[in-house]
Amino acid sequence: MSESAKRSTVYFEPHLHRALRVKAAHTQRSLSDLVNDAVRAALREDQEDLAAFEARGEEPTISYEQLLRDLRAHGKL
Numbered sequence: 001m002s003e004s005a006k007r008s009t010v011y012f013e014p015h016l017h018r019a020l021r022v023k024a025a026h027t028q029r030s031l032s033d034l035v036n037d038a039v040r041a042a043l044r045e046d047q048e049d050l051a052a053f054e055a056r057g058e059e060p061t062i063s064y065e066q067l068l069r070d071l072r073a074h075g076k077l
Contacts, residue, residue, distance in 0.1 A: 005032075010035070
């Protein structure tokens with residue numbers, strides 16, 4: 001962990017805490033490393049989702065009602 005790392009208190013549900021402790025021991029990593037990796041992965045996923053939304057921003061949209069009519073018209077409902 002770097003010197004610039006910040007300390008924070010996080011409350012886990014008991015079963016999640018137990019699973020993290022077991023995984024940390026099994027992988028010989030700290031709980032902090034596991035949590036930091038999980039948060040990084042979640043943020044990367046958010047970034048990818050936002051990029052996908054931006055890339056598709058110019059696509060036409062239809063209402064839910066139009067979608068249902070289209071599905072019915074094509075025999076999918």
